[in-house]
Amino acid sequence: MKNFNSSALHSHSQSTNHIRERNSRKYSLLSVLPLRFSLRGYGFCMATLFLFCFGSLFYQLNGGPPKILLDIRQYLGLCGKNHWSVKMAPSRLFIHKDRVARHLVSCLHDCKTRKGGSTYLDDHGQPAPRVLPFPSQVIYNRVGKCGSRTVVILLRLLAEKHQFNLVSSDIHNKTRLTKHEQVDLMKNISSIPQPFLYTRHVHFLNFTRFKIEQPVYINIIRDPINRFLSNYFFRRFGDWRGEQNHLIRTPGMKDDERYLDINVCILENYPECSNPRVFYIIPYFCGQHPQCREPGVWALERAKQNVLENYLLVGILEELEDVLLLLERLLPHYFTGVLNIYKSPDYKKMGNMTGTVRKQTPTLEALQVLYHRMRYEYEFYNFVRDQFHLTKKKIGLKSVSKPPAYSNDFLQQLALRTPEPLDEDEELETDLEDANSWLVHP
Known part of the structure; x- marks a missing residue:
């Protein structure tokens, strides 16, 4: 006979033990959960503290809260x-x-x-102006008959393309200024909205002498004899833009002067073909000092010094494409794409109109006399050419340079065959120290 009570009791005992085991597991899980929440809360608190400290440090370093x-x-x-x-x-x-x-x-x-309320502008002033490229003030004190009109045409197209202010002066016959004229011109230049490029036929201006921020200078020169010949015939006969332009430019020139033979002008020592008229390029780089217009070593050395200290680039017209390429590298915000414009067919048609007409080459005898009168100009030209080639080498520009109008061998032969000076210039008595002191004091 089966004992049902015993089996029921065993079953009840077994179920009770199962319930206790299940409850014990439940309570053990619940006991672990607070530990897990506390670790998570601890991590959250530490992260919050770290962010607060980092934010406080950032606040102090920047002088204010985040933007x-x-x-x-x-x-x-x-x-x-x-x-x-x-x-x-x-x-x-x-x-x-x-x-x-x-x-x-x-x-x-x-x-x-x-x-009485605080505003953003009260606390922080006017918004910061837009970031300007460096340099944002450029002066091109262009030398006459050294490709300046070609470059100015390019600049007009580039100014529209790159949105910089191009100011081209209409004054072409006033390169030397009084002190008051210098100050007025410097103030006018400095007031042009930046970035700007100012261009004018004017001798170098020393802004720092009058405690005004010095802009960056650029320029282009060419073979001195070739420049002189181009200017000589341009004043008389103009260029291909129109045969009557020269009459407007030099209305008071008589026919005997207009059609004066270049050899006669040089050999018979006409004022236009002798010093100081042929001492032309160096004063553009020497400056406004009176001695800068006197042919000699002082003006030459001062011009070299200014090229090294104040000019970003001085190129030579015989290698114009390389000059434009270097300007594009050094001043991309002004000259990017200049070579594409220069080589375009439309620009070629425009550029061909600037060539001087009726240009002639003097005789060898006349060239000998002219070269001797321009010996300082050639020394400066050779210096600038060497500096230009050095800049090309530093940038890694490889190009085929065009030969100058008059080769070095030819000019050396002229120097050897040139007789004694016709008119020996008097040595300047004022030394460099006196000149520098004149420049320092207005």
Whole structure:
């Protein structure tokens, strides 16, 4: 006979033990959970503390809160709470940052500030101006008959393309200025909105002498004899743009002077073909000092010094494409794409109109006399050419240079065959120290 009571008791005991085991497991899990929450909370607290410390350090280093907080403050202070788009959620605040940025500018004009309230402009001043390229002040004190009109045409096209201010002076016959004229011109140049490029036929201006910020200079020169011949015939007969232009430019020139043979002018020592008229290139780099117009070593050395200290680039016209390429490398915000414009068919048609007409080459005897009178000009030209080639080498520019109008061998032969000077220039008595002191004091 089966004992049902015993089996039931055993079954009840077994179920009770199972329930106890299950409850014990449940309680053990619950005992672990607080530990897990505490570790997570601990990590959250440490992360919050780290962010707070980092934010505080960032605040102190930058002198103020992050930009987004300033924007929010500005927006709240100027426009009130009605302009905000805010979504409230339990323990969270979502602010539409893009809408803040979108309304900041309009709020400055549409909303009135409260009396006695702090505003963004009061705390931080005017917005920072746009970043300007360096250099943003460039002067091209172009030397006459050294390709300046060709470059100015290019600059007009580049100014429209790159949005810089090009100011080209219409004054062509006043290269030497009084002190007051220098100051007025410097102030006018400095007031041009930057970035700008100012161009004029004017001798070098020393801005620092009058405590004005010195711009960056660029220029181009050419073989001195070739420049002289181009100027001589251009004044008489103009260029291919029109046969009557020279009459407008030199209305007082008589026919006997206009058709004067270049050899007669040189050999018979006419003023136009002798010093100081042929001492032309160096004063553009020497400056406004009176001695800069006197042919001699002082003006030559001062011109060299200015080239090294104040000119970003001085190129030579015989290698114009290389000059434009270097300008594109050194001043990309002014000259990017200049070679493409220079080589375009439309520009070629325009550039061909600037060539001087009726140009003739003097006899060998006349060239000998002219070369001796321009010996300082050639020394300066050779110096500039060497510096230009050195700059090309530093940048890694490999190009085929065009030969100069008069080769070195030819000029050396002229120097050997040139007789004693016709008119020996008197040595300047004032030394370099006196000249420098004159420049320092206005």
